[in-house]
Amino acid sequence: MFRIDIAEVARRSGYRPSTLRYYEKRGLIVSDGRHGLRRQYDDGVLTRLALIGLGQRAGYSLDDIASLFSPKRDDLTLSRDDLRSQAINLRKQAQELQATADLLDHVADCNAPSHLECPRFQAILQDVLTTRSQ
Template identity: 70%
Template sequence: MYRLDIAEVAQRSGLNPSTLRYYEKRGLIASDGRHGLRREYDDSVLTRLALIALGRRAGFSLNEIGVLFRPQGGRLELSRQELQNQAGKLRSQAEELKVTADLLDHIAACSAPSHLECPRFQAILKDAFIPEDTE
């Protein structure tokens, strides 16, 4: 194991020292002590920070990350079910974004005098954004 001071961790992770201190305050990472006035971390903190970044990118809140990435019996255990649930949510969001991108592409390329006169635009708009009557 190699010890890194807060400046090294910040440089390697691309995070500000203030973010590292915040993560430490939230219990997401832990320093091993201090060398003078500087916090020091075990080099495994970089893996932990990468997992936090992955969790953030996947749409988890810091609270959720704290629960998901809590060590169990000395090992980091990730809930496979929670990860699968989040992956499903991301796929759904990706599909919604694709529909929106397709609509924007059509609007940009449409030769109709007005987009509101374009039958294809109306159909895409209705299918994607206008809820059906629930009566």
């Protein structure tokens, strides 16, 4: 392993230095020290940042991600059942987003005098209220 300063980590990872400092404060990454005023990291930090990014993309919070690995270890604690459950949740969210996008397309193309006069839009509004009250 070799050491990389914070500017290089930011350049190679796409994360701003302020984000890197925040992640360090949260215990998600660890610096190896400083060279002058600049934080230094071992090159394994890039893998760690990629894992953080993937976790966020998968819908995990930073607290969830922090619980998956220790700042001083490179191993992960991933429950396959939890991963499957999260995949199911993401698919459900994707279906809901697709349905919402379809609705927006319909409302944009609807020939009713106003959106509130569109029968399909009214039915969906009622469905939203019913779903939220459950």
